[in-house]
Amino acid sequence: MNKSYMNRLLKGTLTIFSLALLAFSQAPETVNYKCMIQLTNYEGEGAYVVVSILDGDGTYQETLYVQGDDAEWYRDIEQWWKNLYGVRRPELDGIVGETVAGGQRKMTVLKIPADKIDAGYQLRFESAVEDQEYYAQDIQFPLTTENLKQKMEGAGFIRYIRMIPQAQ
Amino acid sequence: MTISIWRYSHLALALISGLFLVLASLTGIVLAFEPMQSAVKPYQPKNLAEVSLATTLKALEVEYDEVLTLEVDANGFLLANVVTFSGDSNQIYVHPVTGKQLGVPEVQHPIFKFATNLHRSLFLKSVGRFFVGVVSFLLCFIAITGLFLIVKRQGGWHKLFSKVQKDYLELRYHVVLGRWFLIPIIIIAASGAYLSAERFSLLPNARLTHDITVSTEDGDMGTKPYELDIFKQVFLNEVRSVSFPFSDFPEDHFEIALADKELLVHQYTGRIVSEQPYPFTFLANEFSLALHTGKGSIVWSLVLLLASMALLFFIYSGLVMWRRRVRNGKVARIQNHKDDCSHIILVGSETGTTYAFAECLEQALTHAGKTVFVSQLNDYTSYAKAEQLIVLTATYGDGEAPTNARHFAQLLKTNPPHHNIHYSIVGFGSLRYPNYCKFAAELDNMLQAHPKFEPVLPLYKVNNQSTEAFQDWSRKWAVATNTALVLPVFKQKKVSLTSVNLRVVSITDINLDDTFILRLRPSKTPKFCSGDLCGFTPKEDGMMRWYSLAKYQGDILLSIKKHQKGKCSPFLSSLKPGDMVQGNIKKNPHFHVPKKVSELVCIGNGTGIAPFLGMFDENQKNIPASLYWGGRNEESLALYAPYLSASQASGKLVHLRTGFSRVATTKTYVQHVLLQDAEPLAKKLESGAVFLICGSLTMQNEVLDVLEDISQRQLQQPLSEFEQRGQLKMDCY
Numbered sequence: 001m002n003k004s005y006m007n008r009l010l011k012g013t014l015t016i017f018s019l020a021l022l023a024f025s026q027a028p029e030t031v032n033y034k035c036m037i038q039l040t041n042y043e044g045e046g047a048y049v050v051v052s053i054l055d056g057d058g059t060y061q062e063t064l065y066v067q068g069d070d071a072e073w074y075r076d077i078e079q080w081w082k083n084l085y086g087v088r089r090p091e092l093d094g095i096v097g098e099t100v101a102g103g104q105r106k107m108t109v110l111k112i113p114a115d116k117i118d119a120g121y122q123l124r125f126e127s128a129v130e131d132q133e134y135y136a137q138d139i140q141f142p143l144t145t146e147n148l149k150q151k152m153e154g155a156g157f158i159r160y161i162r163m164i165p166q167a168q
Numbered sequence: 169m170t171i172s173i174w175r176y177s178h179l180a181l182a183l184i185s186g187l188f189l190v191l192a193s194l195t196g197i198v199l200a201f202e203p204m205q206s207a208v209k210p211y212q213p214k215n216l217a218e219v220s221l222a223t224t225l226k227a228l229e230v231e232y233d234e235v236l237t238l239e240v241d242a243n244g245f246l247l248a249n250v251v252t253f254s255g256d257s258n259q260i261y262v263h264p265v266t267g268k269q270l271g272v273p274e275v276q277h278p279i280f281k282f283a284t285n286l287h288r289s290l291f292l293k294s295v296g297r298f299f300v301g302v303v304s305f306l307l308c309f310i311a312i313t314g315l316f317l318i319v320k321r322q323g324g325w326h327k328l329f330s331k332v333q334k335d336y337l338e339l340r341y342h343v344v345l346g347r348w349f350l351i352p353i354i355i356i357a358a359s360g361a362y363l364s365a366e367r368f369s370l371l372p373n374a375r376l377t378h379d380i381t382v383s384t385e386d387g388d389m390g391t392k393p394y395e396l397d398i399f400k401q402v403f404l405n406e407v408r409s410v411s412f413p414f415s416d417f418p419e420d421h422f423e424i425a426l427a428d429k430e431l432l433v434h435q436y437t438g439r440i441v442s443e444q445p446y447p448f449t450f451l452a453n454e455f456s457l458a459l460h461t462g463k464g465s466i467v468w469s470l471v472l473l474l475a476s477m478a479l480l481f482f483i484y485s486g487l488v489m490w491r492r493r494v495r496n497g498k499v500a501r502i503q504n505h506k507d508d509c510s511h512i513i514l515v516g517s518e519t520g521t522t523y524a525f526a527e528c529l530e531q532a533l534t535h536a537g538k539t540v541f542v543s544q545l546n547d548y549t550s551y552a553k554a555e556q557l558i559v560l561t562a563t564y565g566d567g568e569a570p571t572n573a574r575h576f577a578q579l580l581k582t583n584p585p586h587h588n589i590h591y592s593i594v595g596f597g598s599l600r601y602p603n604y605c606k607f608a609a610e611l612d613n614m615l616q617a618h619p620k621f622e623p624v625l626p627l628y629k630v631n632n633q634s635t636e637a638f639q640d641w642s643r644k645w646a647v648a649t650n651t652a653l654v655l656p657v658f659k660q661k662k663v664s665l666t667s668v669n670l671r672v673v674s675i676t677d678i679n680l681d682d683t684f685i686l687r688l689r690p691s692k693t694p695k696f697c698s699g700d701l702c703g704f705t706p707k708e709d710g711m712m713r714w715y716s717l718a719k720y721q722g723d724i725l726l727s728i729k730k731h732q733k734g735k736c737s738p739f740l741s742s743l744k745p746g747d748m749v750q751g752n753i754k755k756n757p758h759f760h761v762p763k764k765v766s767e768l769v770c771i772g773n774g775t776g777i778a779p780f781l782g783m784f785d786e787n788q789k790n791i792p793a794s795l796y797w798g799g800r801n802e803e804s805l806a807l808y809a810p811y812l813s814a815s816q817a818s819g820k821l822v823h824l825r826t827g828f829s830r831v832a833t834t835k836t837y838v839q840h841v842l843l844q845d846a847e848p849l850a851k852k853l854e855s856g857a858v859f860l861i862c863g864s865l866t867m868q869n870e871v872l873d874v875l876e877d878i879s880q881r882q883l884q885q886p887l888s889e890f891e892q893r894g895q896l897k898m899d900c901y
Contacts (some may be wrong), residue, residue, distance in 0.1 A: 109257035
């Protein structure tokens with residue numbers, strides 16, 4: 001067994017360790033934001049709403065919340081399906097809620113990774129109703145601390161959303 | 169006419185939606201278990217009617233960092249959306265008083281998820297939902313038409329739950345189960361259809377909107393929700409859900425959904441900012457959902473489960489009935505040409521059962537060398553060589569013609585026969601119905617009034633598809649027309665028989681009527697009862713002969729007439745005391761004396777007296793019993809006299825009336841004696857006395873006519889009323 005081989009082995013082991021360490025240290029810290037989604041008075045079934053974080057180029061990063069538990073209809077939320085859910089099938093446990101109907105509102109808590117706030121990311125709300133329209137950008141805004149305190153008006157089935165940091 | 173419209177719609181709708189219905193019922197069976205499974209969870213430790221909303225709000229405030237929503241589900245469990253002190257957002261079941269977590273809602277089991285999707289939309293999303301909705305709607309009509317058909321069949325709404333006429337299994341239980349499950353099925357179908365209509369926005373909007381006047385009042389921001397009076401007055405059993413104020417700002421309100429209305433409540437003053445009652449459509453929707461899914465009720469889920477299973481059975485049995493009807497309707501066999509046949513059998517049947525008798529008769533006639541043509545009454549036409557016309561017909565519902573016999577009267581007018589034809593009519597029916605064989609009687613009148621038709625026999629009525637009665641008629645007909653007619657043996661249901669060794673205790677001499685009494689003692693003591701049957705199989709032909717037995721002091725008592733050419737009775741008459749003989753006992757429960765009975769009227773002729781001898785002997789409670797018996801003369805009676813006088817002496821038989829047919833110049837039969845006692849008999853009938861008839865079928869039919877007459881005249885009620893009450897029991901041969 002020669003020396004260079006030993007060295008390579010040592011290096012490799014170290015790399016694995018450091019990578020593992022990095023992975024643990026990067027367990028993302030999140031901030032709780034209370035979020036209320038108020039729907040418009042449309043007629044029909046409950047609306048499907050998906051809240052996702054996109055990077056500056058508009059690439060899907062992660063899903064924060066899915067309103068609607070019948071996966072049969074997820075395909076209707078086209079952008080999200082094509083770019084994220086339909087491709088990667090991420091685990092949605094704990095972030096799925098039942099749909100609410102037109103005129104109703106929904107309250108939930110969004111866990112937003114702290115490192116993505118004020119870092120050039122976007123928050124997107126897309127909405128769809130069975131057999132009706134789909135709004136890819138019902139609401140979309142830069143993910144900044146300032147924006148997260150605002151009331152945002154929607155363009156589709158969402159009338160507005162309100163968010164406030166959850167008191168710790 | 170009307171009945172066929174009901175039936176065709178019932179069948180057509182069922183065929184269109186059949187496949188969907190099979191899927192829907194199968195998945196329905198699976199889904200019925202879901203509410204049962206969740207309802208048994210231990211998440212409701214308190215009676216919700218005793219817990220005020222304020223109590224729960226206070227507990228939750230202590231237990232959690234923040235509460236977003238609170239919901240009381242169908243099972244009465246409290247489901248809260250909370251943020252814990254460690255910052256986790258959770259959906260959990262909470263204790264109404266302590267606020268502690270009781271459990272976590274389970275993710276719907278994949279089986280239920282699969283079944284729900286299949287049940288609701290067949291995995292076809294909106295298209296599937298549309299189909300399912302339409303099928304639900306059709307199912308409503310199938311059930312409603314079915315209900316009408318049953319009512320019609322049973323002879324009216326008030327008789328809906330009376331006994332169902334004897335028939336083949338699928339038909340019988342289609343009716344029996346139909347009576348119980350049609351209402352739940354209508355509820356399931358209607359609620360399903362309603363939910364679909366809601367889904368496709370066919371109903372007025374069920375939404376509720378609040379007009380909020382911007383309130384200027386701020387209140388004291390230190391006030392806790394549980395301190396507000398309004399929450400102390402609301403109890404959890406009235407609450408559907410609570411949505412907590414989004415922020416601390418006074419313009420954010422509590423949204424309280426109660427049973428019948430929604431409130432917006434100021435979070436610091438408790439003032440009701442807005443109050444809106446739920447629109448009717450919203451409540452109807454909620455109600456439909458509860459009825460359709462069984463959420464929150466184990467009992468109703470169970471009903472839904474059974475109804476789904478019943479639906480599967482209805483589909484199966486309906487198909488069987490349809491196939492039978494189609495098969496019976498068109499005669500598939502190669503038939504003789506109508507104009508070549510001397511014997512024409514015409515059938516009127518609603519359910520197809522009468523065809524079995526027609527086929528049997530056709531076989532026998534063909535065997536006897538006759539040319540036979542079988543058809544339905546609706547196909548009546550001219551028959552060039554017809555000599556004998558035999559009509560076998562049932563009666564439908566309230567004395568109407570069966571569907572395939574409706575046009576007969578009209579056809580008879582348009583196709584009068586060119587030569588004289590002999591006819592005979594057999595009516596099939598059930599004594600339970602007031603218009604017993606009414607249609608057959610109408611036909612009989614029609615043909616009697618017709619110059620070209622001559623009756624061979626008077627109208628013969630067959631009760632409850634009795635094969636014995638049909639055999640009896642065929643013998644009479646064979647004699648009247650001088651035909652060598654032997655009916656093939658009807659398929660008999662297998663019954664379990666008890667085989668017993670019997671020792672002859674005593675045997676009387678044969679009297680003038682060739683009749684003797686045989687007393688047998690069973691080696692074991694099998695359970696039997698007067699009115700049961702005792703059978704013997706003579707070695708010569710291996711055919712079992714049955715005799716109505718009396719249980720007399722533990723022994724079997726038989727009254728047997730010796731037929732010179734017979735195979736069984738001569739053998740039995742040759743027995744000596746002490747001989748052993750092998751016999752069988754068959755239960756005959758429809759001819760037992762009921763346990764609770766106020767009075768007995770026994771009517772019989774000839775050897776038909778046998779079971780009564782035992783019934784009197786067993787009459788320990790001295791229930792008033794009378795016997796009407798017809799025989800040839802005093803000497804015929806002498807055979808039974810020792811038994812009868814013993815029963816009379818001990819008060820077990822109080823009234824004995826006899827009629828003799830060979831004594832005076834006028835023949836007196838038992839029915840004539842009954843007519844003499846019309847008044848007391850009517851009273852007995854009215855007071856609930858049970859009438860037992862045993863003897864020859866001819867006697868039975870005469871007696872029934874007399875009783876019908878007595879009942880109609882004296883009580884203004886059809887005899888069928890009493891038959892339905894179980895007051896008429898018959899065992900004739």
